[in-house]
Amino acid sequence: MKAKLLLVTVLGLLVISTRAAFAGDVDWSKSSASPVDADTITIFGLGYAPTPGVAYNVDFKFNQTTLIFEPVLSTLASIDESRLGTADAARGGRLYDKWWKVTGANEPTGNHSRYPSTGQKSGADTWRCKECHGWDNKGKDGAYASGSHYTGLAGVYDARNKNSGYVFGKISQHGLTLSEQDIWDLTKFIKETLVEMDKYINFTGASKKAATGDATLGKALYENTGTGGGQCVLCHGADGTALKFDGGTLAVGDVANDNPWETLHKIRFGHPGSSPAMPSAVANGLTITDQINILTHAQTLTKLVP
Ligand code: HEC
Numbered sequence: 096m097k098a099k100l101l102l103v104t105v106l107g108l109l110v111i112s113t114r115a116a117f118a119g120d121v122d123w124s125k126s127s128a129s130p131v132d133a134d135t136i137t138i139f140g141l142g143y144a145p146t147p148g149v150a151y152n153v154d155f156k157f158n159q160t161t162l163i164f165e166p167v168l169s170t171l172a173s174i175d176e177s178r179l180g181t182a183d184a185a186r187g188g189r190l191y192d193k194w195w196k197v198t199g200a201n202e203p204t205g206n207h208s209r210y211p212s213t214g215q216k217s218g219a220d221t222w223r224c225k226e227c228h229g230w231d232n233k234g235k236d237g238a239y240a241s242g243s244h245y246t247g248l249a250g251v252y253d254a255r256n257k258n259s260g261y262v263f264g265k266i267s268q269h270g271l272t273l274s275e276q277d278i279w280d281l282t283k284f285i286k287e288t289l290v291e292m293d294k295y296i297n298f299t300g301a302s303k304k305a306a307t308g309d310a311t312l313g314k315a316l317y318e319n320t321g322t323g324g325g326q327c328v329l330c331h332g333a334d335g336t337a338l339k340f341d342g343g344t345l346a347v348g349d350v351a352n353d354n355p356w357e358t359l360h361k362i363r364f365g366h367p368g369s370s371p372a373m374p375s376a377v378a379n380g381l382t383i384t385d386q387i388n389i390l391t392h393a394q395t396l397t398k399l400v401p
């Protein structure tokens with residue numbers, strides 16, 4: 096491919112000219128580096144002017160003989176950042192929840208290689224983004240700081256401030272059967288929709304897990320069946336028990352109280368692969384205040400488990 100050949104030349108120049116000034120063809124302004132191991136770094140989002148909008152991720156490995164970092168061309172991946180514009184962040188949120196339910200891929204088997212041996216989950220669960228990075232996106236620093244979902248792994252919340260090439264590159268390195276479009280949708284979800292859930296859901300204290308919105312306004316939204324509403328009543332009924340989950344043992348009221356972070360995520364992005372499709376409040380333009388009000392009302396609904 097032409098672009099690849101050009102880049103090979105450019106990277107060749109890069110290596111040779113580590114001590115000289117660059118000719119101006121390579122744009123480092125949006126790039127960031129991340130260590131892979133002691134000898135290897137990945138440069139994300141390296142721009143190359145003759146192909147506008149296209150950046151590259153590539154690993155550089157330290158050559159002990161020449162004493163310079165050299166590109167590992169087998170790792171070269173082009174990143175067309177313009178794809179972020181048309182990506183679907185709400186679909187990205189559902190992929191984060193359980194990607195194979197959205198893509199139709201086979202359910203993974205065995206444990207994901209990054210899932211720690213000390214973790215308490217096994218099988219397909221260990222392949223869900225949320226299992227390692229949390230419903231609140233904060234991994235070990237969030238709701239999964241302890242308990243049966245503890246992994247000790249970091250979240251993705253801080254990655255929202257990294258450039259899209261970085262986020263795209265990091266997701267691609269997980270060894271999951273995701274298409275380029277899937278990864279763009281996930282990248283957009285991470286970069287443009289994440290919220291600080293601690294601001295809206297009590298994280299500690301006697302009222303731990305209580306959502307801090309307005310339940311009266313939330314009820315109106317829960318029962319509003321227009322696109323500006325939550326539409327929840329259509330499928331879950333006014334008391335939240337019309338659909339039952341987990342083999343008929345749980346209703347919306349149970350899940351909203353037991354796991355407000357998961358419920359907020361599902362209010363915001365929908366439930367992956369559900370039939371009928373659960374709407375996404377983010378896609379329908381509801382504000383975070385609306386979303387929290389709905390969650391606050393959901394916590395007042397009938398519980399099947401007292
Ligand atoms: C089995 C556990 C596991 C699963 C499942 C998992 N990840 Fe990760 N992820 C990790 C680990 C460990 C790292 C840190 C290693 C690294 O930076 O290369 C990481 C790093 C990341 C980063 C970079 C964060 C940063 O700030 O540098 C992003 C973004 C990310 N993951 C997104 C995802 C997405 C999206 C999915 C689902 C499609 C996913 N991960 C599924 C374990 C997991």
Ligand code: HEC
Nearest residue numbers: 325326327329330340350358362366369370371372373374
């Ligand atoms: C068009 C129908 C529809 C609408 C509208 C809808 N949902 Fe759902 N919802 C579903 C379906 C279907 C499921 C998956 C049920 C299952 O797992 O069997 C689901 C799943 C859920 C779950 C996850 C339960 C679990 O633990 O798996 C929660 C919580 C939830 N919905 C809350 C809401 C709230 C709150 C609203 C309004 C903002 C809403 N839903 C709107 C259809 C809908």
